[in-house]
Amino acid sequence: MLDAADILAASILIVDDQEVNVRLLEQILREAGYRRLTSTMDPYAVCDLHRTNRYDLILLDLEMPGRDGFQVMEALKEDEADADGYFPILVITAHPDHKLRALASGAKDFISKPFDLMEVRTRIHNMLEVRLLYKQLEHQNRALESLALHDPLTGLPNRRLLMDRMALGIAHARRNRGNMAVVYLDLDGFKEINDTLGHDGGDALLKMVATRLVGAVRQEDTVARVGGDEFVIALAELSHGDDMEKLVSKVLQAVSKPCSIQGSSVNVTASVGVSVYPVHGDNVETLMKSADLALYEAKGAGKNDYRISGLAEL
Structure with a gap:
């Protein structure tokens, strides 16, 4: 089972082209106790960063020059940067009409601008809880599959x-x-x-x-x-x-x-x-x-x- 320490130890990537928004989100998360934070203002760097670090959560701004959040999500899918096919994306938007489109594009949830402190903390906590439970279940399934195919004493194939x-x-x-x-x-x-x-x-x-x-x-x-x-x-x-x-x-x-x-x-x-x-x-x-x-x-x-x-x- 997960506890508060597991959630606070999750890895989070913040993607926003506005430095003030990045710093604000970092402050909110650090004050909440999150320790593993990474940020970028370059939407073209997201795929490489996620492929290398396998973030538990990506906070993704939808409005960015050059490549917007929708294009970032499409690039992640095409790049297959997440091995299990689960993209833990929480989009950030000031436009209510973008929310449904973002969810249809693969986002798991959204945060509205301007930020509401309680909303940000609650949605991030809830999404991380689901994500980490998903990863825990995947790990257990792989362990069970391995047990079904290997000798428990020697570790050799059965x-x-x-x-x-x-x-x-x-x-x-x-x-x-x-x-x-x-x-x-x-x-x-x-x-x-x-x-x-x-x-x-x-x-x-x-x-x-x-x-x-x-x-x-x-x-x-x-x-x-x-x-x-x-x-x-x-x-x-x-x-x-x-x-x-x-x-x-x-x-x-x-x-x-x-x-x-x-x-x-x-x-x-x-x-x-x-x-x-x-x-x-x-x-x-x-x-x-x-x-x-x-x-x-x-x-x-x-x-x-x-x-x-x-x-x-x-």
């Missing part, structure tokens, strides 16, 4: 986001007649390590492994945690089988380095199953199933090793 990334990777490989690979990874003996270190130690190990996996692959690849001690890596844009084998070997080496957990040195390894588009499947589900089956083969053969689905020639 199964849902992985599926989307794999589908895009397959489509790209199909268009370019290329390859992509799915690397399904399971930690060897994680249950015993988890039982020995406790859940906190086990969680610390999983986060450390996640960091190592991200560091072992390329920027264009996706590392996801799909549950427990299982991770999946979507390797994008492979030029030939050797690229994939080198990357998988690098992943195994990264995981097998000793970890310092709760003051103790812990050794962990991984078993890995690999499937490659289009050799082992042409869709997400088939490639995941093929990699999972190859993982079981790797586990059956021993630890710290990988198997390629069906041992097909790449």
